[in-house]
Amino acid sequence: MEIKQITDRKNAPMDLLLLADPNRQMVEKYLVDGHCYGANERGSLVGVYVLIKKSSTKAEIANIAVHPDRQNEGIGRKLIEHAIAEAKSLGFELIEVGTGNSSIGQLALYQKCGFHMQSIIKDFFTNHYDEKIEENGIICRDMIRLSKQLT
Numbered sequence: 001m002e003i004k005q006i007t008d009r010k011n012a013p014m015d016l017l018l019l020a021d022p023n024r025q026m027v028e029k030y031l032v033d034g035h036c037y038g039a040n041e042r043g044s045l046v047g048v049y050v051l052i053k054k055s056s057t058k059a060e061i062a063n064i065a066v067h068p069d070r071q072n073e074g075i076g077r078k079l080i081e082h083a084i085a086e087a088k089s090l091g092f093e094l095i096e097v098g099t100g101n102s103s104i105g106q107l108a109l110y111q112k113c114g115f116h117m118q119s120i121i122k123d124f125f126t127n128h129y130d131e132k133i134e135e136n137g138i139i140c141r142d143m144i145r146l147s148k149q150l151t
Helices: 014-020 024-033 075-089 104-112 124-128
Strands: 002-006 034-041 044-053 058-066 094-100 116-121 143-149
Touching (some): 014 058, 024 034, 034 075, 058 075, 075 094, 075 104, 104 143
Parallel strands (some): 058 094
Antiparallel strands (some): 002 034, 044 058, 094 143
């Protein structure tokens, strides 16, 4: 698998990005602010993430998604590891990620990759998204913020 930057924002894989964040306006905003990376395997895009600068010392994985047919194969972990390495190479000291309270698999994966829970933003998804989000039989209401020290 090869992970490389997608430099043309017009060719950003919106179908994948919208899997992780169904708010098109938010996705388009952080595509302008960040760098999009795609994971290709045998000529097929299997995953994507967007890394944004939050401050001079802090980066954030603003979006990360794996094609539904390719989930649970370790691609998400490889994308996270690539994002961590990329953030380190850019001189960041901390990397953050936010996910929904209903995203049980993602919460486990981030912690397996060394992220620690930092905070909860109550009612983030119910306040910022028009449509109800439900995963694993759980209504997605709150954002769980996680971070990992890079230095």
